Amino acid sequence: MNLCVTALLFYMFQLIHGQPDYLGFISIDCGIEVNSTYQDSVSNMIYVSDYSFVTTGENHGISSDYVKPSLVKRYLNLRFFPHGARNCYTLRSLVMGNKYLVRAAFYYGNYDGLGKPPVFDLYLGTNYWHEVSLSDAGAFNWMDIIVVAPDDYLQVCLVNKGMGNPFISGLDLRPMKNTLYPEVNATQSLVLVNSNRFHMGPTDGSVIRYPSDSHDRIWTTYNAIPNCIQISATSVIQNNLRDVYDVPSSVMQNAVTANSSRIDFSWNPSDPSVNISSKYFFIFYFAELQTVGSNAVRQFDIIINSKTWNKQPYTPTFQVTDYFSGILHGMENYSVSLVATKNATLPPILNAMEMYLVKPITAVATDPGDARAMMAIQDDFGVIKNWMGDPCIPKASIWRGLNCSYPPVGASKITALNLSSFGLVGAISTNFRDLQALQYLDLSHNNLSGPIPNFLGQLSSLMFLDLSSNDLSGPIPYSLLQRSQNGSLSLRVGDNVNLCGNGTACRSDRKKINGTLLTAIVVPIAAAIALFVILFLLCQVLKGKAKRNATGHEDESALLENREFSYKELKHITNNFSQQIGKGGFGPVFLGYLENGKSVAVKVRSESSSQGGKEFLAEAQHLTRIHHKNLVSLVGYCKDRNHLALVYEYMPEGNLQDHLRATSTSKPLSWEQRLQIALDAAQVLSICTSPVSQH
Known part of the structure; x- marks a missing residue:
């Protein structure tokens, strides 16, 4: 007894979840309560709700005037479709190439109180099945079609032709032996009309x-x-x-x-x-x-x-x-x-x-692989929209967000997907990998999370990929970065706070990517160093020009807008020049501390320096007018008799030059660090090539 109950529960569980029963039957009572089932008293077959087979439509009972004791249960209710030109049921888990009998049943029963049965068209996949027309409110109609399944699913679509809302009372699928009805093949089906x-x-x-x-x-x-x-x-x-x-x-x-x-x-x-x-x-x-x-x-x-x-x-x-x-x-x-x-x-x-x-069978459906992929993507994200029936055929009912190719010979393929702001939640579906003709993919402004999958970089036809404004995390696959760099792919990943560069590991304190285009993300270290050399030489040329243009008659102290230190003060703040932290052509650099505790670097002219007072004042004047996060700021100066010194803001991690030099000895930089160095170098170059008076 327990074994029988278990078997029955398993049998009903399969049906509830849209799977054929152990006979391969699917028996749907359209319009009954979600996930409900019952056993027919005559045939003993289990009928299930259509919840797992269709995503649109509304349930309704027939008028009480048409309820009779002899009326079978499945005709007491129906599902009608007040919205959309095409609404489809999908019958899954079939065997491609096998024969099936599909039956659609209709009983209007004046459910809407209009007393006028609607007239609409019935399609099996992309192929016209027949018109549904009832002689009166109490008339029954059912029609069979025997067909070879072109894939592992069949779709029954009700198409509104402006003559009332389509409806359906029941839908059945029955497997048939492939030796039966030899007249049925991949190019021809048989339709039974009016119970003949x-x-x-x-x-x-x-x-x-x-x-x-x-x-x-x-x-x-x-x-x-x-x-x-x-x-x-x-x-x-x-x-x-x-x-x-x-x-x-x-x-x-x-x-x-x-x-x-x-x-x-x-x-x-x-x-x-x-x-x-x-x-x-x-x-x-x-x-x-x-x-x-x-x-x-x-x-x-x-x-x-x-x-x-x-x-x-x-x-x-x-x-x-x-x-x-x-x-x-x-x-x-x-x-x-x-x-x-x-x-x-x-x-x-x-x-x-x-x-x-x-x-x-004349209509050529969407490429089976593409169609299966889109249905799987729909299941992954729970998309409703108008995603039902064939994705590309007919053109008037193409799924929202899709573009398809329509070759003169062969099946249509999906070439573009614009799913921006579709409310997609979760990981990027692995089923996108099967859209091999995809050229354009926009998944921006959704709630996608997890890593960017590697297979996106392996879609050979893909030319545009927008993943911006999601919650993606981890490194950007190297294949995408490489294609972005060589110009074969336009890639957008902005506003993903947890994304980081093309490495095997990401730092926990990684910064948010602010750019929307990755065509300029990866800047080689050599290019950054070259930029620095150029800006350094330009700065030197500009300093020489400023020196030549100086009249020498102005009050030297008026050229310096920062604090003037005495030599005695410098000895005090550097603890008698006890901690040397660097050395340049001008002279040694010492660490010091101001009265407020702020650390400074004191650059003192050595006796061997070739730089004189005018050169000293020209450098000081230029630095007082330049402000950039990777150029040290001048705090003050000392011109006390023969003692010349410059007091800079101390940079513990070094300036731009220090960062560039570090690349030759430290571990490889992330693309974020490379990008930031390149941007800083470009900005400093802009500063140095502009007139001094503008900074």
Whole structure:
């Protein structure tokens, strides 16, 4: 008992989560409560809500005026779609290349109180299935399509054509043996319209379906043959060895015959879409149910619209199913006659029949790999928008944010994705890697987190990638940086506070990236050093020019706007020049401390220095007017008789030159450090090449 309960729970769990059951069946009651299930009392099949199959639409019950005791449960409610031109169900976990029967059922029941059933179109994937039109509010309609799955999923789409909101009551999928219905292939499907699958049993409206029919085909009673006589049998009716339709015995155990030598009836497709280019495929089934004496002969011809289909008189086999099939061109009405031959002593017999509309598969869908990737991305991020059905086809219903290629031959491929401000949350989906034709990808202004995956740099067609304004972290993959540097990829990663450079590890105190373009992020150390050399030489030239332009008649103290120190004060603040921290062409540099505790560097002219008083004043004047974080600021000077000195703000980590020199001996710099050095060098260069009076 416990084992049975466990099996049932597992069976229902699969269905709730959108998976076929152990038979491969999917049975959906559209419009029931989310994640609810129930077992049908007749077929014992488990019906589930459509929650896992569709992301749009609203549930509604039918009008109480149309609720009757005989009404099956799945018709008490429905899902309708007041928004969007196309709304689609996705049936997953199929086997690509296998055959499936898909059934859509409709019962309007005046759910909206308008008393006017809507008219809309039904599509299977990108291919037109049929128009849905109900004669009145209490009419039922269901239609089957037998198709080869082009992928591991099928999509049923309801398309609004401006004649009321599309709705659906039920949706079923049944696997079929690939040997059945050989007329169905990758280029052609069969559509059953208006329940045109009949058995010849009692005219009480009885229906034969699963479990009698293992494929759950629905066989209804045909009662339009005038003056017919019903016969039946209780023995099992076998299928012959060449049978490709697998008709259940319960269907073949009933038949009609006549009191005369012929059975005549007409068949009306009742299909407004029929025209001369349409094709119908018919199958008539025969099996002898009565024991025929040695002198009795049942023999007849099969005639449709005056054409005899059998090459020689036909005699059904006792308790074995046989059939005749063929293709008819579209007409409004077909006359069918089964006519006994001259040698016959018994009237004709007919057990069952099917009539299908032949549907060529003409629309080329989106590349299967791209379509699967987009559906997986949709699942990863829970995107709704208009993301349903085929991503690219038709053009009028292309998914929001997508651009696709439409080649004259072959499938469409996705070339661009603009998902900026889509509300995406979590890690960047690994399914983007399967979009091999992608040229443009914008994921900016979302809530993406985690690292930037390496595979983005391996998308060979990608030319633009915007990951800015997210919460991404860790290093930027080298492949992206390399492509950004060589100009093959425009890369944006700004406003990701936890991103850092192209290293194997990131410092915990890494700075936020402020740039939006990475084409100039990686500046080689050699270029930074070259910039420094250039700016240093330019500064020297400008200092010489300033010296030559000096008149020498101005008050030297007026040129210096900072504090003037006496030599005695310098001895005091440097503790009698006790701690030398450097040496240059001007002279030694000593560490000192002002009265407020601020550290300074005191540069004292040595007796061997070639620099005189005017050169000293020119340098001091220039430094008092320049302010930059990587150029030391002048605090003051000393011109006490022969003692010349400059007092600078002390920089514990060195100036720009120190940073550049350090690159030859320290560990490799991160791209952030390289960028900052390059920016500083460029700014200092700008300062040094501008007139002194502007700084």
